[in-house]
Amino acid sequence: MLDQDEAPQLSSQPWDIANEITIVRSWNRWLTRLLGRAPRIVVAEDEAPILESIVSWFNYAGFEVHGVSDGSELCTILEPLLCADQRGWGPDILLSDLRMPGIDALGVVEGLRYAGHRLPIVVVSACTDPLIWARVTRLQDTVFVAKPFDVMKLHEIACQAIVRVRSNPDSPPFPAPLPLVL
Numbered sequence: 001m002l003d004q005d006e007a008p009q010l011s012s013q014p015w016d017i018a019n020e021i022t023i024v025r026s027w028n029r030w031l032t033r034l035l036g037r038a039p040r041i042v043v044a045e046d047e048a049p050i051l052e053s054i055v056s057w058f059n060y061a062g063f064e065v066h067g068v069s070d071g072s073e074l075c076t077i078l079e080p081l082l083c084a085d086q087r088g089w090g091p092d093i094l095l096s097d098l099r100m101p102g103i104d105a106l107g108v109v110e111g112l113r114y115a116g117h118r119l120p121i122v123v124v125s126a127c128t129d130p131l132i133w134a135r136v137t138r139l140q141d142t143v144f145v146a147k148p149f150d151v152m153k154l155h156e157i158a159c160q161a162i163v164r165v166r167s168n169p170d171s172p173p174f175p176a177p178l179p180l181v182l
Contacts, residue, residue, distance in 0.1 A: 023152070028061060031092075035166060038062055038064050040066075041058050041158065042065075042093075044068045044095070044097060045096070051069060057154075058155070074103070093120045094119055096122070096124070098123050098124070098132065106136065113142075118141055122142075123142060124154070125144070125146065141161070
């Protein structure tokens with residue numbers, strides 16, 4: 001079992017490409033050891049440039065990425081992937097925009113939790129409604145990240161969420177509420 005304290009951390013140093021590459025490669029090696037394979041992420045985002053940016057970043061970071069552009073498509077692909085998780089083929093994390101055409105991410109997340117799935121979820125949104133924030137942060141194993149976000153920080157949050165659930169699957173869900181990440 002890997003010690004969570006050994007996980008890579010973002011540097012407080014000023015940004016530079018060499019530092020970024022080092023951190024991303026460290027997370028990739030660490031998660032690959034934990035999972036025994038490349039980490040898998042489903043990204044749901046209705047704004048094409050943002051979806052493309054997130055998918056490109058996580059591909060660069062060594063993830064197997066499946067991107068979708070609306071809530072209905074998310075439900076369509078998520079159900080078989082979660083069923084496949086019983087055989088070890090499912091996603092390790094879901095990263096979803098809160099508001100999308102079709103079904104919003106909040107409904108999807110609440111449905112997953114109601115069904116007992118521990119899939120870690122990162123919800124991103126420009127929504128400023130504190131009631132929505134409170135609703136999201138009450139959901140277990142779920143982190144809320146406000147837009148605009150730093151993709152490097154988003155990557156770190158996703159990696160940490162995977163580690164929390166996968167390194168000790170018998171542990172209780174993340175305590176609620178989780179901190180709001182701005």
